Amino acid sequence: MTDTQISDEEFWNTRYAESGRIWSGKPNAALVREVADLAPGRALDLGCGEGGDAIWLARQGWRVTAVDVSRVALDRAAGHAAEEGVADRIDWQRHTLGETFPEGTFDLVSSHFLHTLGELPREEVLRTAAGAVAPGGVLLVVGHSGPPPWEPDAHPDVHLPVAREVLADLRLAEGEWEVLVCEEHERLQTAPDGQQMVRTDNTVKVRRLAG
Structure with missing residues (x-):
């Protein structure tokens, strides 16, 4: 999340430049849970960071368009993809x-933790994401349901x-979508002091009806 005095691009470039790796490199658990049974096709990963989700999708046979505001993150992600042998996907x-916003339509559009303190119009972006889902395709949105327990304010x-x-903010056209998942779920997250705490996130998964 960003300081409103600088752009999201500046903030995230600085954040990623602070160390050789920020995230674990593993895919988000909700992505694996919700996508493992889908037939691979074209996928769009919004806010891809260091590429953990995009690389996992590519390993499963997806052709992935992976998007981030940070060039530092994208360059790092591309290096990881090359190491894993999936750079061409x-x-x-x-x-x-x-x-x-990326051009084209996709069989899967995935957005995980697309939150910021900056000027990102999240609801508008997610509605645009829904518009990029091909008939029969899936939109998967995973986010935080409120602040972290170690800093509730x-x-x-x-x-x-x-x-x-x-789900309501997506403003999906009635009769054109099937709601597959709309729920909260809990996961363990490490607080700044190293303590393991339970954080509540949410998953929304919808399919655009074909025809």
């Missing part, structure tokens, strides 16, 4: 979502919606 693209000006709010 992933197209890394830099976008400031809300201003630019963190960033009071940032709204972290629950699953039903995420």
Whole structure:
């Protein structure tokens, strides 16, 4: 999440440049849980960071367009993909979502923890993401349901919606979508002091009806 005095691009470039790896390199558990049974096709990964999700999708046979605001993250992710032997299956693209968006339609559009303190119009971006889902394809949105338990008053000006709010904000056309999952789930997360704490996240998974 960013300081509103600098752009998201500046913040994330600085954050990623602070160390050789920020995230674990593993795919998000919700992605594996919700996508493992889908037939591979074209996938769009929004906010791909260091590429853990995109690389996992490529390993499963997907052709992936992976998007992030940070060129530092994208370059690092591309290096990881080359090490894993899937570089030819992933197209890394830099976008400031809300201003630019990847072209085309996709069998899977995945957004995990697309939150920021900056000017990102998250609801608008996710509606655009829904528009990029091909007939029969799936939109998967995973996010935080409220602030972390170790800092409950963190960033009071940032709204972290629950699953039903995420679904409502998508404004999906009636009769054109099937809601597959709309729920909260808990996971262990390591607090800054090293303590393991339970954080509540949410998953919204919808399929665009074919024809």
